[in-house]
Structures are given as C-alpha cells and as structure tokens.
Amino acid sequence: MKSGTRALEDGTFLAVVADGIGSAKCAGAAAAKACSVYLTNFRNRPRAWSITKALEEITRHLNGQLYQEGLIRFEAPELSTTIAVAALEGDRLRVLNLGDSRIYRLRNGELRLLTTDHRDSRQTHVLT
Secondary structure, three states: OEEEEEEOOOOOEEEEEEEEOOOOOOHHHHHHHHHHHHHHHHHOOOOOOOHHHHHHHHHHHHHHHHHHHHHHHHOOOOOOEEEEEEEEEOOEEEEEEEOOOOOEEEEOOEEEEOOOOOOOOOOOOOOO
16 A cells, blocks of 8 residues: 655645556556656646546546556556545545545544445456
C-alpha cells in the first residue's frame, strides 16, 4: 500500500491511498505510480478545472497509462491498483475511489462510509 498527502499553495489538501491488487504482477509499482500521478498532476491542473473535473481527468489519464504500460511489459493489464482520493478545499470534501479502497468521514463521534466499492464478486482481479 502506498499513500501520500499534499497541502497545496491554494489551500487545497489532497490525500491519496493506493493499494495494488494482489493478483497483479506489479501491484506495488501501480500503487506507487498512482500516488505520484495524483499528487503531481493535481498540483499542476489547469486552474479553470473544478476539483471534480481534475480528479476525473487524472483518473482517466492514469488508467490509460497503467493499462498501456501493462500491455507493453506483460502483454496483459498487470499494473492494477485500488485508489482512494480525498480533496479538501475549505469546507468542501470531494472523494473518489476505485476498487475496494474506502473513504470514511468521522464527525461528532460518528463514522460514515462515503464511498461505494467497485468490484465484481465473481472475479477477484476485476474492478467495475
């Protein structure tokens, strides 16, 4: 599992947790790359983009990178990871998750799940 956090110059705080999928050949490398890509690209996003758009575009870009690199290196999509990202801007929290990495909110002593797992229960290596 890899993680990273970054407080940005504009006051936004970004936290990323990536947990490589165990059945993938290079799960750890995929998790490390995911954290690096989110932290770097979020800071350098176009200012005209909303946080939601930035997270969506970074995810789309990262998915393509991991897929293509897996095909080149292994002739199969072997660079796979689950991801949980939280971006806090002022009092607004935006979250994104892929797979079964979850995000919870603790408020007034109550823990609440904010995300939904994306997993095909029939296949252990497929995210939906």
